[in-house]
Amino acid sequence: MTLRNRVLPDGTIHAIPARGTLTGNRGILHVADREMGSALWKHRAWICCTLDWQGRRRQVMTGRKWTELFFLDEAVALAAGHRPCGYCRRAAFDRWKAAWEKAHGRWPGVHAVDALLHAARAYPGARRLRTYRARADDLPNGAIFRRDGYYLVQNGQARQVHPDRYDRADALPDGQVDVLTNPVTVAVLEAGYQPLLHQTAK
Amino acid sequence: MIPRAIVARTLGLPADTEVLPPGDLPLARFMARYIAYLGTSNPGTETPDAWAGAVMDHLMADAPDLALEAILAGLALENGHRLADPLAELGQTGAIDVRIAAEAETNPALSELIAQANAAQE
Numbered sequence: 001m002t003l004r005n006r007v008l009p010d011g012t013i014h015a016i017p018a019r020g021t022l023t024g025n026r027g028i029l030h031v032a033d034r035e036m037g038s039a040l041w042k043h044r045a046w047i048c049c050t051l052d053w054q055g056r057r058r059q060v061m062t063g064r065k066w067t068e069l070f071f072l073d074e075a076v077a078l079a080a081g082h083r084p085c086g087y088c089r090r091a092a093f094d095r096w097k098a099a100w101e102k103a104h105g106r107w108p109g110v111h112a113v114d115a116l117l118h119a120a121r122a123y124p125g126a127r128r129l130r131t132y133r134a135r136a137d138d139l140p141n142g143a144i145f146r147r148d149g150y151y152l153v154q155n156g157q158a159r160q161v162h163p164d165r166y167d168r169a170d171a172l173p174d175g176q177v178d179v180l181t182n183p184v185t186v187a188v189l190e191a192g193y194q195p196l197l198h199q200t201a202k
Numbered sequence: 203m204i205p206r207a208i209v210a211r212t213l214g215l216p217a218d219t220e221v222l223p224p225g226d227l228p229l230a231r232f233m234a235r236y237i238a239y240l241g242t243s244n245p246g247t248e249t250p251d252a253w254a255g256a257v258m259d260h261l262m263a264d265a266p267d268l269a270l271e272a273i274l275a276g277l278a279l280e281n282g283h284r285l286a287d288p289l290a291e292l293g294q295t296g297a298i299d300v301r302i303a304a305e306a307e308t309n310p311a312l313s314e315l316i317a318q319a320n321a322a323q324e
Contacts, residue, residue: 038241039287044294115294124291125259125269126252127240 003061004036007069009079009150009161009180011121011129013040018164020070021198024048024082029067034060036067040127044114047085048077072163074195075152079144079180081121081129086110092196099193104184120182134179136172140189142197145177152201165200204232204257204268212260213253232257233276240284262291266298270305277311286318293319 006016007024013036027042048071060068071077074084074092084092101107108116121129136145139153150161157169179186189195203226210219236258239251261269269292276285293299293316306313 038284042287123255123259124295125257125262125288126255127287128255128259 001034003034005061005067005069006163007071007076007080008163009076009144010131010146011040011080011180013069014163016163018072021051021073022048022071022077022196023051024069024071024077024085025066026069027066028064029069030061033062036061040129041122044118045110046080046082046114046117046121048074048082049085049088053088072161072165073198073201075142075144075181075197075201076161078142078185078189078195079150081117081182081185083113083117083185096188096193099188099191103187103191117182117184120184129180130182131178131180132183133176135175136177139179139181140186142189142193142195143179143181143186145179145181147173147177150180151177152197154197154201159201166198203228204261204272208260208265209257212257227257229272229275230279233272233279236272237276237280237284240288258288262288262295266292266295267301270298270302273315274305274309274312277309277315283315283318286315289315290319 002015002017004013004015006014006018006020008014013029024047026040026046029036029039029042031037058068071080084096086093097107100113107113118124123130131146136153136158137156139145141154143153144161145151145153151158152161152166153172154169156172158172159166159169181189206222206226207217209222209227210217215221232254235251236254239249239254242249242251258269258272261272273285273289273292289302293302302312302316306316
């Protein structure tokens with residue numbers, strides 16, 4: 001049975017058999033073993049983590065620990081509102097923090113950062129994620145927008161995002177698009193943070 | 203009651219719209235639809251109750267006291283603790299957490315919901 005634990009760039013969670021390259025969590029979202037509930041998040045510390053950390057093994061979506069979510073790669077995780085984990089992805093977290101300070105000024109602490117990210121990514125009462133409109137050619141590398149699908153911005157071009165891969169790069173569309181990566185994170189990308197990309201985007 | 207003008211503005215409708223039912227929106231009617239909305243497995247998709255999510259989001263941001271009144275009205279309508287998550291979100295929006303704590307001292311259902319919300323935050 002394919003579990004409903006794959007996060008798409010718009011932050012929604014689906015049952016997709018393709019494997020991701022990063023995991024992450026938003027709290028305990030499953031209501032029984034291997035059964036997801038309706039909540040999209042339970043706390044504000046939305047992180048993305050490495051799949052392999054100190055050889056530990058977990059039975060996914062069981063017990064009353066966090067619910068394991070999966071992403072194609074870090075660009076998708078960032079678009080879905082997550083940030084690098086400070087434990088299992090310390091080097092990435094430190095790069096994120098440095099880019100944050102370049103973009104937003106003094107690092108206010110991880111809890112304040114999570115609150116700022118939450119305000120930028122979510123409609124809390126509606127349990128939905130925000131998007132905003134911008135020109136595709138104004139977006140930095142690593143940002144993801146939606147038009148007739150999801151697209152990664154990379155070196156002035158766009159790659160369509162699929163659950164298991166990226167398409168080859170093509171021209172950016174003219175005009176406005178719906179940007180999925182929240183503006184707080186877009187500023188971090190503009191400041192030079194380079195997300196870990198799936199091999200089909202390298 | 204949620205003022206009709208707030209509902210109209212939240213949904214992008216003119217103040218004199220005839221699309222909405224006449225009068226203000228009773229909290230119990232609103233919360234019945236909001237609780238149904240919280241039960242949808244994918245709130246990113248359009249559902250008939252999506253408007254209720256938009257209204258609650260507006261209340262949390264601009265009228266937190268009224269958002270709490272709505273949640274209190276909703277306590278009588280459900281026992282599945284779906285309101286724990288919105289309550290947790292509301293409690294993190296500012297000074298309303300003081301009122302929530304005060305209400306909980308005399309409202310066992312709210313106190314239980316707070317316990318659920320706190321457990322989910324861990």
